[in-house]
Amino acid sequence: MEKDNNNIIQEVTRNDYKYGFVTNIEMETAPKGLNEDIIRYISNKKNEPDFMLQFRLKAYERWKNMIQPNWAHLKVPPIDYNEIIYYAAPKKKKELGSLDEVDPELLATFSKLGISLEEQKRLSGVAVDAVFDSVSVKTTFSETLQKHGIIFCSFSEAVQKHPDLVKQYMGSVVPPGDNFFAALNTAVFTDGSFCYIPKGVRCPVELSTYFRINSAGTGQFERTLIIADEGSYVSYMEGCTAPQRDENQLHAAVVEIVALKDAQVKYSTVQNWYPGDKNGKGGVYNFVTKRGMCKGNNSKISWTQVETGSAITWKYPSCVLLGDNSVGEFYSVAVTNHHQQADTGSKMTHIGKNTRSTIISKGISSGVGNNSYRGLVKILRRAENSRNFSQCDSLLLGDKCGAHTFPYIDAQNSTSIVEHEATTSKISDDQLFYCKQRGISTENAIGLIVNGYAREVLKQLPMEFAVEAQKLLTISLEGSVG
Amino acid sequence: METVLKEKISELFVKNKFKIFNNDPDEVKALRETAFADFLRLDFPTIKWEAWKNTDLKKVLDRDYNFYFEPAKEHIDIEKVFQCEVPDFDTHIISLYNGWYVYRDKPLTKLPDGTILGSFARAMEEYPEIILKHYNQYAKENKNGLNSLNTAYAQDGIFIYVPDGVETYKTIQMVNILNKEDNLFVQNRNLVIVGKNSKLTLVHCDDSHNHKSSFTNTVTEVFMDEGAKVDHYKLQNLNNITSLINSTFFYQSANSNLTSFAISLNGGLIRNDIRITLDGEGSNADINGLYLVDKEQHVDNQVFVDHAKPGCTSNELFKGILDDQSTAVFNGHILVRKDAQKTNAYQKNRNVLLSDKATVNAKPFLEIYADDVKCSHGATVGQLDDEAMFYIKSRGISEYNAKLLLMYAFAAEVINKITIVPLKDRIDDLVKKRLRGELAICDQCVLHCRNQEKIYDFNIDMSKI
Numbered sequence: 026m027e028k029d030n031n032n033i034i035q036e037v038t039r040n041d042y043k044y045g046f047v048t049n050i051e052m053e054t055a056p057k058g059l060n061e062d063i064i065r066y067i068s069n070k071k072n073e074p075d076f077m078l079q080f081r082l083k084a085y086e087r088w089k090n091m092i093q094p095n096w097a098h099l100k101v102p103p104i105d106y107n108e109i110i111y112y113a114a115p116k117k118k119k120e121l122g123s124l125d126e127v128d129p130e131l132l133a134t135f136s137k138l139g140i141s142l143e144e145q146k147r148l149s150g151v152a153v154d155a156v157f158d159s160v161s162v163k164t165t166f167s168e169t170l171q172k173h174g175i176i177f178c179s180f181s182e183a184v185q186k187h188p189d190l191v192k193q194y195m196g197s198v199v200p201p202g203d204n205f206f207a208a209l210n211t212a213v214f215t216d217g218s219f220c221y222i223p224k225g226v227r228c229p230v231e232l233s234t235y236f237r238i239n240s241a242g243t244g245q246f247e248r249t250l251i252i253a254d255e256g257s258y259v260s261y262m263e264g265c266t267a268p269q270r271d272e273n274q275l276h277a278a279v280v281e282i283v284a285l286k287d288a289q290v291k292y293s294t295v296q297n298w299y300p301g302d303k304n305g306k307g308g309v310y311n312f313v314t315k316r317g318m319c320k321g322n323n324s325k326i327s328w329t330q331v332e333t334g335s336a337i338t339w340k341y342p343s344c345v346l347l348g349d350n351s352v353g354e355f356y357s358v359a360v361t362n363h364h365q366q367a368d369t370g371s372k373m374t375h376i377g378k379n380t381r382s383t384i385i386s387k388g389i390s391s392g393v394g395n396n397s398y399r400g401l402v403k404i405l406r407r408a409e410n411s412r413n414f415s416q417c418d419s420l421l422l423g424d425k426c427g428a429h430t431f432p433y434i435d436a437q438n439s440t441s442i443v444e445h446e447a448t449t450s451k452i453s454d455d456q457l458f459y460c461k462q463r464g465i466s467t468e469n470a471i472g473l474i475v476n477g478y479a480r481e482v483l484k485q486l487p488m489e490f491a492v493e494a495q496k497l498l499t500i501s502l503e504g505s506v507g
Numbered sequence: 508m509e510t511v512l513k514e515k516i517s518e519l520f521v522k523n524k525f526k527i528f529n530n531d532p533d534e535v536k537a538l539r540e541t542a543f544a545d546f547l548r549l550d551f552p553t554i555k556w557e558a559w560k561n562t563d564l565k566k567v568l569d570r571d572y573n574f575y576f577e578p579a580k581e582h583i584d585i586e587k588v589f590q591c592e593v594p595d596f597d598t599h600i601i602s603l604y605n606g607w608y609v610y611r612d613k614p615l616t617k618l619p620d621g622t623i624l625g626s627f628a629r630a631m632e633e634y635p636e637i638i639l640k641h642y643n644q645y646a647k648e649n650k651n652g653l654n655s656l657n658t659a660y661a662q663d664g665i666f667i668y669v670p671d672g673v674e675t676y677k678t679i680q681m682v683n684i685l686n687k688e689d690n691l692f693v694q695n696r697n698l699v700i701v702g703k704n705s706k707l708t709l710v711h712c713d714d715s716h717n718h719k720s721s722f723t724n725t726v727t728e729v730f731m732d733e734g735a736k737v738d739h740y741k742l743q744n745l746n747n748i749t750s751l752i753n754s755t756f757f758y759q760s761a762n763s764n765l766t767s768f769a770i771s772l773n774g775g776l777i778r779n780d781i782r783i784t785l786d787g788e789g790s791n792a793d794i795n796g797l798y799l800v801d802k803e804q805h806v807d808n809q810v811f812v813d814h815a816k817p818g819c820t821s822n823e824l825f826k827g828i829l830d831d832q833s834t835a836v837f838n839g840h841i842l843v844r845k846d847a848q849k850t851n852a853y854q855k856n857r858n859v860l861l862s863d864k865a866t867v868n869a870k871p872f873l874e875i876y877a878d879d880v881k882c883s884h885g886a887t888v889g890q891l892d893d894e895a896m897f898y899i900k901s902r903g904i905s906e907y908n909a910k911l912l913l914m915y916a917f918a919a920e921v922i923n924k925i926t927i928v929p930l931k932d933r934i935d936d937l938v939k940k941r942l943r944g945e946l947a948i949c950d951q952c953v954l955h956c957r958n959q960e961k962i963y964d965f966n967i968d969m970s971k972i
Contacts, residue, residue, distance in 0.1 A: 096557070098874075404888075406863060406864075419873075419875070421875070421877075421878035421880075422878070423878060424845070424848070424877060424878045424879070425845075426876075426878070427874070427875060427876045428873075428875050429872075429873060429874045429875060430871075430872060430873040430884070431870070431872050432869075432870065432871060432872070432886070433868070433869075433870050434867065434868065434869040434870065434886055434888060435866070435867070435868050436858070436860065436866065436867045436868075436869075436888035437863070437864075437865075437866045437867075438860070438863055439860035439861055439862055439863050439865065439890060440863075440890065441860075441888070441889070442887070442888070442889035442890070443886070443887060443888040443889065444885075444886075444887045444889075445869075445871065445884075445885060445886045445887070446883070446884070446885040446886075447871075447873065447883060447884050447885070448881075448882065448883040449873060449875050449880060449881075449882040449883070450880070450881060450882075451878045451879060451880075
C-alpha cells in the first residue's frame with residue numbers, strides 16, 4: 026500500500042497547472058524600475074486627477090523608508106523592486122463600447138480560463154470585471170447594475186467618473202503607509218475594481234473580478250474598493266491565474282471594504298496563481314492586504330478564501346469592527362503543496378459594543394510546503410460583550426511539510442469572551458481503512474476526507490465558486506497520504 | 508535610561524572583573540567574556556522583540572539599581588530571617604541572601620544518600636568537571652540580553668546534584684531572600700543535576716523582606732538524566748515594586764518525567780521563562796501555571812517546549828484571574844521537530860478578567876514539522892459562566908459567594924494537581940484568601956503568613972524626632 030500511495034503522490038506531482046499558457050497580445054509597458062517618474066508616468070497614462078497623484082507620491086515617500094516585513098514564517102528570496110515592470114496594458118486602439126470590440130485574443134484567453142465574459146453575462150447572471158495585467162479590460166452587466174444605481178466598474182473609470190467617492194473612501198481602511206506591500210501598491214497600482222452599492226439596495230447579481238497576470242517581468246498591483254452604503258448587500262467574488270514562468274512574479278494587491286450601517290458584504294476568493302513547479306521554481310509571490318471596516322452599526326463583513334496557488338502567500342483579510350453589533354467572519358482553506366509557502370490568517374479588531382467575530386481556518390500541507398495560520402483577535406476596552414470564536418485546524422499529508430499556528434489574543438474587556446482552539450493531525454489510518462473497506466479507492470477516500478475537512482469553509486462560498494474550489498482541492502491533493 | 512543602566516553595567520564589569528572572575532576555571536572565564544560581549548550587542552530586551560512584545564521593561568530598567576560584587580560581611584542568622592510558614596512542610600532549605608549563598612564559607616552539604624547541595628560558586632571550585640559538563644549547556648540556546656548578562660555576571664547561586672538511582676526523601680527548597688535597604692540588581696545562577704532514575708522534588712521561592720524595588724534575573728538549568736523524575740514548584744513572595752525575571756531551562760533525557768508549577772500570586776513584574784527540551788524518547792513534561800493578579804501587577808509566562816525526539820508528550824495548563832489594571836501574558840510555543848513522530852502535545856490557557864482595565868495577551872503557538880502527531884491548543888478569555896452562576900444562586904447562595912466559589916473552582920484545576928499535600932493546602936488557603944481580598948501584600952505571604960507576630964523594622968532616626 027505504501028508503494029501505491031507513493032505512485033499516486035507522484036502522479037499528483039505531475040499534475041500540470043492548467044492555466045499556465047501565455048496569451049500573445051500586444052502590450053504597452055512602462056520601463057522597468059520604480060521611481061517618482063514611473064509613478065507620474067502611470068498617473069499620467071491613466072489621466073488621473075491631481076489628488077490621485079499626490080496619494081501615490083505620499084505612499085511612495087512612506088514606502089521608501091520601509092523595509093520588507095520578515096516576521097512571517099516564510100522564506101522569501103530577495104526581491105529587486107527595480108527589476109519589475111510596474112505598468113503593462115493591452116494596447117488600446119480605441120474606447121471599448123461593447124464586448125464585440127474586445128480583442129478576440131483576450132476573449133479567448135478568458136474563455137480558456139472558463140471565464141467567458143459573454144457567456145457569464147447571459148447565463149449565470151454574474152457581473153464580471155476582468156483585470157488583465159493590472160488593467161481592467163471589460164466589465165459586463167454594467168447596464169443592469171445601473172438600473173439599481175450600483176456602480177461596478179474599473180478603478181480607473183471610477184476615478185474619472187466618481188472622484189468624490191474615491192476620494193472619500195480610498196485609503197480610509199488601508200492607509201497609504203499601512204504596510205510595505207500596501208504602500209507599494211498604493212504608489213503604483215494600475216487598476217482594479219470599484220463597487221458602490223447605494224442605500225438599501227440588495228445587489229441582484231454576484232459581482233466578480235477576474236485577475237490575470239500575462240506579461241513576463243510584470244508585477245500585478247490592483248486595488249479594489251467596495252463601499253456598501255446603509256442597508257445594502259453585496260456578494261463579491263475574486264479569482265486569479267497566471268502563466269507558467271520560471272521567474273517569480275509579484276502580486277501585491279489591496280482590497281478595501283467599507284460597510285456602513287446595516288450593510289453586509291460577502292467577499293469570496295479562489296486564489297489560484299501559478300504556484301511554481303514541483304521543484305519550487307517560479308510561481309507568484311502573493312502579498313495582499315485585505316481589510317474591511319464595519320463602520321456602521323449592525324454591519325457585517327464576511328471573508329471566504331480558498332488559497333491553492335502562489336509560491337508564497339502572505340495574506341491576512343481583516344475586519345475592523347467599529348460599529349456596535351457589527352459582525353466579522355473569516356473562513357479559509359489554504360493548501361500548500363511542493364514548495365509552496367503560506368502565511369495567512371485574519372485580524373479581528375473589536376472596537377464597538379456587542380461585536381462578534383468568527384474565524385475558521387483549515388490548513389492543509391503536503392509535499393515540502395509550509396502552511397501557517399497567523400491571526401490576531403483584539404478586544405479593545407470599550408468593546409463590551411464582544412465575542413470571538415476561532416478555530417484553526419491543520420492537516421498534514423506527508424512528513425516533510427510543516428503546519429504552524431500563531432494566534433494572538435489581546436483582550437482588554439472583562440465582559441468579552443474570546444475562544445481559540447486548534448488541532449493538528451493527519452488523515453488517520455482508521456478513516457482511510459474505513460473508506461477503503463467500503464470499496465472506495467485510496468485516492469477517492471483522501472479526496473473525500475479532505476473535502477469533508479474543508480466543508481465548513483467551502484459551504485460558505487457562492488455556488489459558482491464552490492464547484493471550482495472543490496475541484497481545485499481535489500486536483501491539489503488527491504492521492505496524497507498522511 | 509536603559510542605556511544608562513547598560514553603561515553602568517559595562518563599567519562595573521570592567522572594574523570588578525577580578526571579583527567576578529575570582530576563582531573561575533578558564534573555560535568559565537572565557538564564557539563570561541563572550542556572554543558579556545553578547546549582552547553589549549543584544550542589550551536589554553525591548554518590546555520590539557517578539558518574545559518581549561507585551562512585557563515592557565523600560566519602566567523598571569529606568570530605576571537606579573545597586574550592584575554588589577561581594578557578599579556583605581554581616582552575620583546572618585538565616586533561621587531568624589526566613590522561616591517557612593507552610594505547616595508541616597518538611598523540607599531541606601538552602602538559601603540565598605541578597606543573591607549570595609548564606610553559608611558560603613562552609614563546604615558543600617553532602618546528604619547521606621549522596622546528594623550534594625550548596626553554593627554554586629563553591630561547587631565551581633570543588634566539582635569543576637561536573638559544572639563544566641552542564642554549565643550553560645541548556646541556557647545558551649535562548650539568546651537574549653538578560654540571559655547573557657546572567658552568564659557574564661552571576662557569581663553565586665545554588666547547586667544541587669542528585670546521583671544516579673537516588674530518590675531524595677525530603678523536598679529541597681531553594682529560597683532567595685532579598686533584604687537590603689537599597690534597590691538591588693541580583694543575578695543568580697542555579698544548576699540542578701538529576702541522575703539516572705533519580706527523583707527530586709524542588710521548591711524554588713523568591714522572597715522580599717523590604718519595600719525596595721529590586722530586579723532579580725535568575726537563570727536555572729536543570730539536567731534530567733534517563734528516567735529521572737523532577738517535581739518543580741516556582742513560587743514567589745515579592746513586594747509589588749519588585750521585578751523578577753526567572754528563566755528555567757529543563758533538559759530531559761529519555762523516559763524522564765517533569766512536573767512543573769509556576770504559581771504567581773505576589774510580585775510587581777514577574778516573568779517565568781520556562782524552556783523544556785524533550786531530547787529523549789518517552790519523556791514527558793507537565794507544565795502548569797496559576798496567576799492571580801491585581802493592581803498594577805504584570806505576569807508573563809513564556810513556555811517553550813521543544814519536541815526533539817519521537818514519542819514524547821507535553822501538557823500545558825495555565826490559568827489566571829486578573830483584576831484591576833493588571834496584565835498577564837501567556838506565550839506558549841510547541842515545536843515538533845521533523846523526526847519527532849508520535850508526539851502528543853497539548854496546551855491550554857484560560858483567563859478570567861474581572862475588570863475592564865485588566866489586559867490579557869495570549870499567544871498559544873504551534874510549530875509542527877512532523878505528520879504523525881496529535882497537537883492541540885486552546886485559549887480562552889472570558890468571565891465566569893453565567894449559567895453556573897445562575898445555578899448556584901438558584902440554590903440560595905449569594906452572588907458574592909457564588910462568584911468566589913466559581914473562581915476558586917477555576918483555580919482549583921491547577922491546585923489539585925499539586926502532589927505535596929502541605930504545600931497544596933497552603934496554596935489552596937492562599938488562593939482562597941486572595942480571592943476574598945484578604946491577602947494584602949504586607950501579610951508577607953506565599954510561604955509566610957502564619958507568622959502574624961512578625962515585627963517589621965523601620966529605620967527611623969529617633970534623634971530627629
